[in-house]
Amino acid sequence: MKLLLHICCGPCASGVVEELCSEHEVTLFFFNPNIWPKDEYEKRADAAKKLSERLGVPIIMGNYEHENWKDAVKGLEKEKEGGSRCSVCYEYRLSGTSRKARELGFEFFATTLSISPTKSNRRINEAGMKASLGSNFVAYDFKKSYRKSVDKSSEQALYRQRYCGCEFAMRGSN
Template sequence: MNKINYNLEMEKVLKKINKEEKPRLLLHSCCGPCSSAILERISDYFDLDIFYYNPNIDSKDEFYRRSDEQIKLVEDLELDDKIDVKVIKYKHEEFLSYIKGFEKYEEGGARCFRCYRQRLEKTARYAKENNYDYFTTTLSISPHKDSQFLNRLGKFLAEKYKVNYLFSDFKKKNGFKRSVELTDKFNMYRQSYCGCEFSRGED
């Protein structure tokens, strides 16, 4: 199967946007560091809000430590337009129920794909119910995440919920490198594992 250049697909969309009439976009964010370079890159094109829904994170302390960093980042970036960070209540049991039977799959495999599906589906549903024009996720900025799968999943959910998915591969154009630079600049907490107890065990 030929790989699609999803960064190019995103750039085609951005070129068509009238910045005087910005479409609304709901950005699912896994954490502040991963969102940093993405916000810097696309915030001029969208009326953007952040959807912090990450039930995969293995403890309440870790969950809120990351959400606090997300909120602080938005303030530190001092972007022109206000961004609302929607922190969805921590319910780790939702994740454990959703991936039941997949616990022993290796990192980057079927368990992770279930996790992506859970988080993106909730984002798509919220985007539809709250009249956003687009939704997307920060997950593709990670060198460890499969952007081809993420974008196919986004397309499937876009068709299911009748809301546009912003195709993207945010690691392109040095996106991940820039996120590390911004993390250092703002002295942010950057976690050493994806979030769930299973990924922690595989470090």
């Protein structure tokens, strides 16, 4: 099955891509307009490209739509991490992934977001199901691969960030 895999960053993807490639024809999709500031976005995009190159897995780089993303989360800036803002953020990114999957003829799409030990699988999967108009969202729970992702990204010297990317998390608004 052809799978468009939304990746939040190279390190998180490093823990699951090889396994998925043994079961599916995978293309990576880096679409993360939540990441701020722009130089942080570029570091993460570079790490995603390096991983793609090393594994020989194609990657599509989405547009950096930070202002559109800010409009989507407007009014939720002061929400706590893990709250409503995160759900809207997941939905924004997975809707973009679903659109790209339909546009390019992928029947299925998924995300690496569930690898984070601090992110709600339930919220991620709800966002993916809501976004899956015309293509099928495949819900994975990658939490057990988190340690593997830390080790692999370290072995491959991939840039590993210290926050989700959201400017409101970075600024401590939550």
